[in-house]
Amino acid sequence: MALLDQSLFHYSLLSIYLIGPPTFISLKFLQAPYGKHHRPGWGPTISPPLAWILMESPTLWLTLLLFPYGQHFTNPKALILMSPFLFHYFHRTCIYPLRIYRNSKTTGGFPVSVAVMAFGFNLLNAYLQARWVSHYKSDYDGGLFWWRFFGGLVIVEWFGWAVMTWSWAGFGFLLYTCANLVPRACANHKWYLEKFREDYPKNRKAVIPFLC
Template structure:
């Protein structure tokens, strides 16, 4: 009875008709739809940069004390949208269609690029969430922003690799797959190097957190930071690139996507993803550096930079 009332409602009926028309138009004109989404995507780095310059992202040590979601749940939920949308968009024949490219032949380049995306997010979504000793509660605002961006980002990068960038960018001037070209190999090397940097320094942080949770030893290098709802213990990270910068895990992620841009021959979605990553992580790294200097004072190394060794 309730379903019948809803479907017979004039407003709902109009909404369903318009939705059907939109889906039909998108299936027939996906290139135009893709370009419209890219216009939105173009402004994301600017929004991220403007937001992070004036507002410190409200999670981790900078969390707000209201409208918070459990950290591990929020992280797993928000980051899952990127690989799910990417996989769907990579294999689907037409957007909003249940038909996949059953007879499609993917090039080696396409398979490598798609695999890199899936591997990165498998680590970011599943492995990172499982291995992290804890993830601080996350305010609902960055969760919603992340979901919106991950949908756009996953879609545009997947469709560029699987469809729109294939003929003009993923083959060389002789019509050969670019997977053996020096540029593609260089991009792959840089991507893998960035991933190693990211994972290695995540491991250092995990080890520090585990030791802090298990140890009650007092040390001058350990600080108890009291927030409204909790008290957290922090230690100055050392080892690897932590000896030179505050956020080497952020640095590693930026290196990853620089490699991805090179490997995709400067794909527009990949370039915008790199710009959004830089706009998001660089101000956060600076906020972290300032926080450590404020909380630890002279104990924090004065020559340590925020995110780029010896530079910034």
């Protein structure tokens, strides 16, 4: 059973690295059709708030389901380390959909196809992060734990999460986030430039302030 779990974790970790490059390349040419980039032709749609709740939900229920089965379940450091992840996704799953509810009628529906892909990624990622923190991380007694935790806590996510967990799982999450969101940030920047033209600050950067 232990070998099966290790194999599942290993191949899941490999998967998050393999899906990053094709995600980045595809999003350089084709933006996911939701929010500012909403457009027809992507199949059935559902309410955006409902889509966000459903597709982000694995980060909560799967994490809470897996965590008690880890060998570090009773370790206070493991619980503390998992908390920022859960707080972020509680906001993402429960608070953010309520905030966009008022505007959802004017922004159009959310494609079910995109929501399903996001749901699949969140299943994979929640498994990796929860399983690493609760079971596979082995340096909770090391002297660098608190330095990494507080150092990561003040740095932009998910770079901060990668520092806090100090793991290939956390770093893989960071890389996939960049592969997914950097092209979208560039597309959003272009959208604002085209829509607001002279009223949009020309020196504003798409990804990193003052740099790019």
